[in-house]
Amino acid sequence: MEWYFVLALIGTGIAAGFINTTAGGGSMLTLPLLMAIGLPANVANGTNRIAILLQNIIGVSTFKSKHVLDLKTDYRLAVPAVAGSLVGALFAVEMDVNLLKKVIAGLMVVLLLVVVLKPEVWVKEQVGKVEAKPSVMQYIIFFGIGLYGGFIQMGVGFFLLAGLVLGCGHNLVRANAVKVFIVLIYTVFSLGIFIFHKQIDVVAGLILAAGNMLGAWLGANFTVKGGAKYVRYVLILAMVIVILNLFGVFGK
Numbered sequence: 001m002e003w004y005f006v007l008a009l010i011g012t013g014i015a016a017g018f019i020n021t022t023a024g025g026g027s028m029l030t031l032p033l034l035m036a037i038g039l040p041a042n043v044a045n046g047t048n049r050i051a052i053l054l055q056n057i058i059g060v061s062t063f064k065s066k067h068v069l070d071l072k073t074d075y076r077l078a079v080p081a082v083a084g085s086l087v088g089a090l091f092a093v094e095m096d097v098n099l100l101k102k103v104i105a106g107l108m109v110v111l112l113l114v115v116v117l118k119p120e121v122w123v124k125e126q127v128g129k130v131e132a133k134p135s136v137m138q139y140i141i142f143f144g145i146g147l148y149g150g151f152i153q154m155g156v157g158f159f160l161l162a163g164l165v166l167g168c169g170h171n172l173v174r175a176n177a178v179k180v181f182i183v184l185i186y187t188v189f190s191l192g193i194f195i196f197h198k199q200i201d202v203v204a205g206l207i208l209a210a211g212n213m214l215g216a217w218l219g220a221n222f223t224v225k226g227g228a229k230y231v232r233y234v235l236i237l238a239m240v241i242v243i244l245n246l247f248g249v250f251g252k
C-alpha cells in the first residue's frame with residue numbers, strides 16, 4: 001500500500017473516530033476512502049468494522065473512566081441491538097445498500113428537525129423517563145437499530161442517539177456513552193460474519209483503526225468536557241453533512 005494511502009487512512013480515521021463518538025456518520029468518510037484504495041464495496045463495509053470495533057473499545061474505556069457509563073445497567077439495550085445486527089450483517093453480505101439511501105436520508109431529515117426544534121430534549125436528562133429496565137418497545141426499537149447497523153453502519157449513531165434520548169430519556173452525553181458501548185458489542189458479532197465471508201482487508205482495517213482510536217479518545221473527552229449543549233451542535237452539523245451526502249449533493 002502506498003504511503004499516501006496510509007496517511008489518508010489514519011487522517012480520515014481520526015476525523016471519523018471523533019465524529020462517531022460525539023455524534024455519528026463517520027463511516028461516510030471511511031467507506032468511500034476504503035473503496036478509493038481499491039476495496040470492493042462489500043469488503044470496504046466489512047473492513048470498516050475493524051476500525052469501528054477498536055475505536056469503540058477506546059471510547060467505552062474513556063467514558064467509563066469519566067464515570068459517564070455504567071456497564072451494570074447500560075448493557076441491557078445492547079442485547080436486542082446485537083440480535084438485530086446479526087440479521088442485518090447477514091443481509092449486508094448479499095444486498096446492494098444504494099436503494100436504501102433516499103429512505104435513510106428522509107428519516108434523518110425528520111430526526112434533524114427534532115434535534116433543531118426540540119433542543120431541551122437533547123440537552124437535559126428527562127426525569128422520570130430513565131428506567132433501569134428497558135420496556136418491550138425499547139427492545140423493539142433497538143433491535144431495529146441493530147438491524148440497520150449490522151447492514152450498513154453508516155449513520156447508525158444518529159438513530160442510536162435518537163433511541164437513547166427520545167426513547168430512554170438520556171441527555172446527549174450519557175446517550176453517546178451508551179451508544180458507543182452498544183455499537184462495540186454488536187460490532188464484535190457483525191464483524192465475525194464479515195470475517196466468515198472473507199470480506200475484510202485486515203491491513204487496511206488496522207491502519208484505519210489507528211486513526212479511529214485516536215479520534216474516539218478525543219471525541220469522548222470532548223463530549224464529557226463540552227457537555228450536551230456543545231455536543232448537540234456537533235450532532236446537527238454531522239447530520240446535515242450526512243443528509244446532503246445521501247441525497248448526492250457532494251457527487252458520487
